[in-house]
Amino acid sequence: xxxxxxxxxxxxxxxxxxxxxxxxxxxxxxxxxxxxxxxxxxxxxxxxxxxxxxxxxxxxxxxxxxxxxxxxxxxxxxxxxxxxxxxxxxxxxxxxxxxxxxxxxxxxxxxxxxxxxxxxxxxxxxxxxxxxxxxxxxxxxxxxxxxxxxxxxxxxxxxxxxxxxxxxxxxxxxxxxxxxxxxxxxxxxxxxxxxxxxxxxxxxxxxxxxxxxxxxxxxxxxxxxxxxxxxxxxxxxxxxxxxxxxxxxxxxxxxxxxxxxxxxxxxxxxxxxxxxxxxxxxxxxxxxxxxxxxxxxxxx
Amino acid sequence: xxxxxxxxxxxxxxxxxxxxxxxxxxxxxxxxxxxxxxxxxxxxxxxxxxxxxxxxxxxxxxxxxxxxxxxxxxxxxxxxxxxxxxxxxxxxxxxxxxxxxxxxxxxxxxxxxxxxxxxxxxxxxxxxxxxxxxxxxxxxxxxxxxxxxxxxxxxxxxxxxxxxxxxxxxxxxxxxxxxxxxxxxxxxxxxxxxxxxxxxxxxxxxxxxxxxxxxxxxxxxxxxxxxxxxxxxxxxxxxxxxxxxxxxxxxxxxxxxxxxxxxxxxxxxxxxxxxxxxxxxxxxxxxxxxxxxxxxxxxx
Numbered sequence: 227x228x229x230x231x232x233x234x235x236x237x238x239x240x241x242x243x244x245x246x247x248x249x250x251x252x253x254x255x256x257x258x259x260x261x262x263x264x265x266x267x268x269x270x271x272x273x274x275x276x277x278x279x280x281x282x283x284x285x286x287x288x289x290x291x292x293x294x295x296x297x298x299x300x301x302x303x304x305x306x307x308x309x310x311x312x313x314x315x316x317x318x319x320x321x322x323x324x325x326x327x328x329x330x331x332x333x334x335x336x337x338x339x340x341x342x343x344x345x346x347x348x349x350x351x352x353x354x355x356x357x358x359x360x361x362x363x364x365x366x367x368x369x370x371x372x373x374x375x376x377x378x379x380x381x382x383x384x385x386x387x388x389x390x391x392x393x394x395x396x397x398x399x400x401x402x403x404x405x406x407x408x409x410x411x412x413x414x415x416x417x418x419x420x421x422x423x424x425x426x427x428x429x430x431x432x433x434x435x436x437x438x439x440x441x442x443x444x445x446x447x448x449x450x451x452x453x454x455x456x457x458x459x460x461x462x463x464x465x466x467x468x469x470x471x472x473x474x475x476x477x478x479x480x481x482x483x484x485x486x487x488x489x490x491x492x493x494x495x496x497x498x499x500x501x502x503x504x505x506x507x508x509x510x511x512x513x514x515x516x517x518x519x520x521x522x523x524x525x526x
Numbered sequence: 527x528x529x530x531x532x533x534x535x536x537x538x539x540x541x542x543x544x545x546x547x548x549x550x551x552x553x554x555x556x557x558x559x560x561x562x563x564x565x566x567x568x569x570x571x572x573x574x575x576x577x578x579x580x581x582x583x584x585x586x587x588x589x590x591x592x593x594x595x596x597x598x599x600x601x602x603x604x605x606x607x608x609x610x611x612x613x614x615x616x617x618x619x620x621x622x623x624x625x626x627x628x629x630x631x632x633x634x635x636x637x638x639x640x641x642x643x644x645x646x647x648x649x650x651x652x653x654x655x656x657x658x659x660x661x662x663x664x665x666x667x668x669x670x671x672x673x674x675x676x677x678x679x680x681x682x683x684x685x686x687x688x689x690x691x692x693x694x695x696x697x698x699x700x701x702x703x704x705x706x707x708x709x710x711x712x713x714x715x716x717x718x719x720x721x722x723x724x725x726x727x728x729x730x731x732x733x734x735x736x737x738x739x740x741x742x743x744x745x746x747x748x749x750x751x752x753x754x755x756x757x758x759x760x761x762x763x764x765x766x767x768x769x770x771x772x773x774x775x776x777x778x779x780x781x782x783x784x785x786x787x788x789x790x791x792x793x794x795x796x797x798x799x800x801x802x803x804x805x806x807x808x809x810x811x812x813x814x815x816x817x818x819x820x821x822x823x824x825x826x
Contacts, residue, residue, distance in 0.1 A: 238629055239587055242629060247603055284626055288588055300546055303759065305546065350649055351622070
């Protein structure tokens with residue numbers, strides 16, 4: 227199983243276009259001990275030939291361009307080694323990239339019923355994916371029900387990770403949808419190996435811990451260092467948990483006993499652990515965690 | 527007046543993610559005499575301090591990052607020199623980038639009523655631009671009616687360039703909208719200088735020619751070399767004109783008498799003139815035209 231991190235940042239990326247927080251400001255000045263990151267995006271393959279995208283970030287065009295295994299073959303004139311796209315949620319930073327895959331390419335998209343409804347029933351833009359008959363084959367994900375990704379033995383188990391729909395979904399619309407289908411986490415399995423991917427999770431359920439005990443690698447929500455990170459910076463706003471994210475400080479403790487390779491992903495531009503000269507970076511690394519970066523490979 | 531080309535390609539960019547046409551294939555091999563291009567995007571300023579984006583391409587995040595004058599100042603923590611965004615149409619490659627400008631930043635967006643309706647009435651995703659009260663101020667453009675871009679003397683005259691709405695707009699919806707508001711071209715004026723921007727135009731009206739006679743620079747639709755470019759390549763599909771684009775071969779003749787600096791923009795990945803060793807490139811250059819590229823500056 228080959229997992230490639232195509233992007234490691236939270237929504238907006240790092241640096242963020244209109245942000246002058248200490249991280250973004252110093253990065254632009256060339257005075258930051260750390261690298262820029264595009265929005266969180268994985269590619270995963272069991273055979274290094276057929277690839278599945280985990281989420282579809284707004285940076286997907288440049289992310290595909292930067293990773294040659296995702297480039298098309300010589301013929302036919304339109305083709306792609308991307309065999310499918312698996313969505314965790316309908317958030318802009320998780321799903322907008324679907325609209326970048328619009329050039330007459332047949333696609334299989336794996337998503338919950340609620341995520342599919344939000345995207346294609348409430349957004350006419352998604353009609354761009356209907357230029358061919360049956361251009362997109364939607365496969366409905368049900369939390370707890372495993373499914374095969376392609377024919378090469380790659381298995382995926384989706385679990386419900388949070389019940390809050392994106393802020394752009396009106397409350398009346400959200401009330402029509404199934405809460406447990408709002409945000410997913412995934413376990414991927416192949417050849418006796420197991421990997422967890424939870425880029426957004428406001429809390430950690432005991433049953434996940436059981437599943438994570440047997441994982442070789444865990445990619446977990448690294449959005450915010452502390453629960454009040456944005457409030458401290460801007461003087462107002464929401465807590466990390468209110469935005470659907472478990473603070474890194476508490477995750478370090480909660481997942482400390484797992485023997486897997488532990489990797490923070492979906493890291494917000496304001497998170498101090500991005501700075502490799504910071505105390506927060508040293509704390510994370512000395513606790514045995516890694517911080518995902520664009521171009522990181524995990525091969526099992 | 528400073529015009530910066532942040533992107534010069536048509537929708538999908540160059541190379542395009544699933545395309546193995548001769549241009550894309552050779553570019554990826556490093557055997558192409560020409561450069562990659564992101565999706566068409568201009569920035570324009572009268573004072574090199576306040577900037578207006580012309581369209582909002584899906585590549586906008588990296589395009590802003592690549593042009594330091596669009597970076598925020600040190601304080602306040604969220605700010606931007608981008609004073610407004612002017613849209614030619616509701617096409618994905620012209621408007622999707624609005625969703626990338628979603629981080630609590632007050633914005634002024636200039637668009638026709640029809641374009642605004644398609645985007646915000648038919649797409650719940652655009653609710654992400656309502657995280658603050660009055661976050662986006664929509665200014666309604668009416669073809670033929672000039673308006674001021676900011677307070678620094680920059681003037682814009684929108685003209686109706688085509689009457690076809692994007693393919694993702696259902697015919698029943700399109701029937702409710704004003705045809706002349708589907709696609710705009712612009713004339714920008716400042717300090718006695720005038721620039722035209724027509725990235726998508728299926729034909730050239732005589733009244734444009736009158737206006738273009740007094741232009742210093744003209745950015746014109748360079749999408750397709752010939753009317754049957756895609757049909758020749760793929761064996762089927764639509765003509766350039768059916769897709770809303772005047773073929774370069776015919777534009778060379780139609781605009782030959784204009785004394786302005788003439789620049790093709792919105793260039794499709796399949797267009798042979800992208801290859802600087804091609805006959806088509808030599809034909810265009812010897813006719814006195816330029817081919818826009820990412821990072822091109824026009825200063826008047």
